[in-house]
Amino acid sequence: MFKTIRGTFDVLPIAHDSGGSDIPGTPAWRHVEGIVQDQMRRFGFDEIRTPVLEPVDLVARGVGGTTDIVQKEMFTVERGRETYVLRPEVTAPVVRAALQHSLLQRGGAQRLFYIGPCFRAERPQKGRFRQFHQFGVELLGSDQPQADVEVIANLRAIYAAFGITDTRLRLNTIGDAVDRPRYLDALRTYFAPFVDELTETSRQRLDTNPLRLLDTKDPREREIVADAPKLPDYVGEDARAHYEAVKTHLDALGIPYVEDPLLVRGIDYYTRTVFELESDALGAQSALAAGGRYDGLAEAVGSKTPVPAVGYAAGIERLFLALADAGTELPGLSRPDAFLVAMDDDARPWTLQTAQALRARGLRVEFDLLGRAWRKQLKEASRQDARFAVIVGPDDLASGVAQVKDLASGEQTATPFADLAGALGAAPEA
Structure with missing residues (x-):
C-alpha cells in the first residue's frame, strides 16, 4: 500500500x-x-x-x-x-x-x-x-x-x-x-583561532558565509560567538x-x-x-x-x-x-443542518431532489447513499450530530408533509414540504 x-x-x-x-x-x-x-x-x-x-x-x-x-x-x-x-x-x-x-x-x-x-x-x-x-x-x-x-x-x-x-x-x-565585507573580514579574523573547535558545517561557512556562524545552535559554538564582533558596530x-x-x-x-x-x-x-x-x-x-x-x-x-x-x-x-x-480549540467538521431519512425505496428519489433544493437555500444537508433501513439512517443522523432528521415515508409523500425531528430534544413536528427550509433554519428567500 x-x-x-x-x-x-x-x-x-x-x-x-x-x-x-x-x-x-x-x-x-x-x-x-x-x-x-x-x-x-x-x-x-x-x-x-x-x-x-x-x-x-x-x-x-x-x-x-x-x-x-x-x-x-x-x-x-x-x-x-x-x-x-x-x-x-x-x-x-x-x-x-x-x-x-x-x-x-x-x-x-x-x-x-x-x-x-x-x-x-x-x-x-x-x-x-x-x-x-x-x-x-x-x-x-x-x-x-x-x-x-x-x-x-x-x-x-x-x-x-x-x-x-x-x-x-x-x-x-x-x-x-x-x-558587509568589512564585517565579514572581522568575523573571519575572530574565528580563525577557533577553527579546530568548529563543526565541519561551520568551518565551511567560515569560508563561504561567516555571517551564518552567528545563528549556530551548537552550544560550544554559541559560547565562542558570544564574544564575536557585533554586527551593528560595522x-x-x-x-x-x-x-x-x-x-x-x-x-x-x-x-x-x-x-x-x-x-x-x-x-x-x-x-x-x-x-x-x-x-x-x-x-x-x-x-x-x-x-x-x-x-x-x-x-x-x-x-x-x-x-x-x-x-x-x-x-x-x-x-x-x-x-x-495555548489550548486553543480549533473547529472540527461542521454538523449537518438536516439528514433526510427515506422510510422506503419510494422515498429515496425525494431525498435526492429535496437535498438539492435545501442546499440551494444555504443549508448543509445529507442523506443515505448506502441503501440502509430507515432506523439505521436515523442512527447515522445522530452519529453525524445533525440538528434535524427529516423523515419521509409513503403517507408523507402522499400528503406532502414531512416529519421533522429535533435530534437534541427528540421533539417531532409535521412540516409541509414547502415550509421545510424555514423550519430547518434557512434564511428567507430574497
Missing part, C-alpha cells in the same frame, strides 16, 4: 497523527487561513499566487548560492535541458512575478501576501516537514522605515488575532551590502539611521522588541532590518516567523533598477503548535 513520502502529510477532514506530529483537519486549516486573510485585508495586502515550480537559477540567485537552502535543501526537477526547483521559499518568486507583470507600474508601494506550500529537504522533526506551508507578506517599492514597521505590525496583528500574545520580537540591522550611517527610525516607530505603536546583535538571516538577500517572532512554546526551534528588508533582491533576479522591499514568512505548522500549546 502506498503511503505519504517521509516529511509530508495528508490534510484530512479530521485531525490525525502523521509520523508523531498532530495534523489538524481541513476545517482547522480553513479557519487559520481565514483569520490570516482577514488581517491581510485590514492592512490592504492583496493576495498573489505563484507556481510551485520555478527556475532553479531564480532561487540560487535570490536566496544565495552558499546558503544551506541551495547547497543542501532544494528539490530539483530536470526536464530536457531545463532544471526546475520546488520552491523552498516564496519571496524570490513573488519578486519575479512583480517584475514579470510590471506590478510596480501600478503606482505606490505594492502590498502582496501569499499562503501556500514550500519544499525543503530538511530532516523531518516536530513542526518541520519537507513539504510545509507558509503565509507571508512582501511590501515592494518603499525604502521607508515605516514600511518595515508596517510589516512587523501586520505580523503581530495576525498572531494577536489567534490569541497568541506571549511572543518575543527579536530585532537587528545587518546594514547595507557595502557594509553598520554604515544610513543603515543605522534607518534602524533607529524603525525602533522609534515600533515604540510609538507600543510594539515591544528585544535588540539582538547576533540575529542574522540564513538567506543572502537580506539588508538592513531583520527580525524574528519567537514563542517559547516551540522549544529550541522557537521561531514562529522571520523576515526583514531585502533591497537588493530585485536586481539579483533581473531588475534593471533597485526595488526596495521588506517582508516576512511564517510557518503554518508552527502556528498550529503554538495554538495547541
